[in-house]
Amino acid sequence: MLYISDLDGTLLDREGDLTDFTKKVIRRFISYGGKFTIASARSIFTAGNFIEQLGIEIPVILRNGAFIYDPKTRKAMDSKLMAGNELSEVMAFFSTRDVHPILHHIEDGEFRVDYTGIHNYGEEHYFETRKKEGDTRLRLSKGYDSRVCNQCISICLIDENDKLEKMHRELQEGPGREFIIHRYIDNYSNHTWLEVNHRQAEKGYASRKLLELTSEYEYTAFGDNINDIGMLDGAREAYIPENSYLAGYGYSYKHIVSNDEDGVAHFLNSIKL
Numbered sequence: 001m002l003y004i005s006d007l008d009g010t011l012l013d014r015e016g017d018l019t020d021f022t023k024k025v026i027r028r029f030i031s032y033g034g035k036f037t038i039a040s041a042r043s044i045f046t047a048g049n050f051i052e053q054l055g056i057e058i059p060v061i062l063r064n065g066a067f068i069y070d071p072k073t074r075k076a077m078d079s080k081l082m083a084g085n086e087l088s089e090v091m092a093f094f095s096t097r098d099v100h101p102i103l104h105h106i107e108d109g110e111f112r113v114d115y116t117g118i119h120n121y122g123e124e125h126y127f128e129t130r131k132k133e134g135d136t137r138l139r140l141s142k143g144y145d146s147r148v149c150n151q152c153i154s155i156c157l158i159d160e161n162d163k164l165e166k167m168h169r170e171l172q173e174g175p176g177r178e179f180i181i182h183r184y185i186d187n188y189s190n191h192t193w194l195e196v197n198h199r200q201a202e203k204g205y206a207s208r209k210l211l212e213l214t215s216e217y218e219y220t221a222f223g224d225n226i227n228d229i230g231m232l233d234g235a236r237e238a239y240i241p242e243n244s245y246l247a248g249y250g251y252s253y254k255h256i257v258s259n260d261e262d263g264v265a266h267f268l269n270s271i272k273l
Contacts, residue, residue: 002219007040009187009224025265065206080198084149089175106151113137122158122191161192184226204230
């Protein structure tokens with residue numbers, strides 16, 4: 001059995017960190033032969049430290065499935081990226097609305113996050129947090145043309161939920177119909193993120209790929225938010241923290257105790273290997 005956990009809102013506490021108990025339990029679980037990994041919306045730049053602290057050696061899912069990354073070789077084993085010419089309609093759609101796309105892409109072999117400024121608290125929280133941690137990907141731009149982006153990871157918006165909920169529907173019915181569109185509330189800023197991704201950049205698809213890579217037949221999943229649903233629905237068993245967004249909206253997955261009470265770790269601690 002493979003065990004796959006989301007990070008924010010599931011494995012990490014409300015401060016966005018790992019407790020000593022969680023680290024101890026998972027490292028012991030892995031040392032006894034348990035197959036444990038993560039599936040996160042984070043990139044390797046923001047998830048790498050957690051991967052090391054937990055001692056994960058099997059592949060992990062990053063950027064909601066845009067990458068399957070091997071911690072041993074420190075290289076991507078699989079990627080689902082978009083070409084700029086595929087995104088011209090989406091960018092044209094955004095240009096007619098009061099939003100400020102953030103472009104996550106690879107340019108000349110370097111990861112870049114292009115943005116045009118800070119326009120709300122959600123953006124401020126994200127960019128200020130990244131700057132404090134020395135994130136070298138950030139690049140303030142006067143504007144950008146998606147057609148020059150040959151390796152686009154995602155186009156992201158951070159704004160109020162009501163505004164992005166309507167836009168989400170319009171995208172799915174129009175220029176975004178060929179893509180996976182993730183919309184979820186950030187655990188820390190309470191602003192909503194809307195991301196346009198490759199049609200296979202999705203945790204459920206990536207989880208099935210992980211089964212192949214680990215020679216396992218089924219997995220148990222832990223998640224808390226909308227972007228985890230594909231992964232949860234494909235699992236043999238699916239669990240959500242009792243304080244999660246999904247629990248609050250009545251999703252019928254099994255419950256574990258909250259992420260602030262080490263719910264995933266307590267579950268793994270109960271398994272006999």
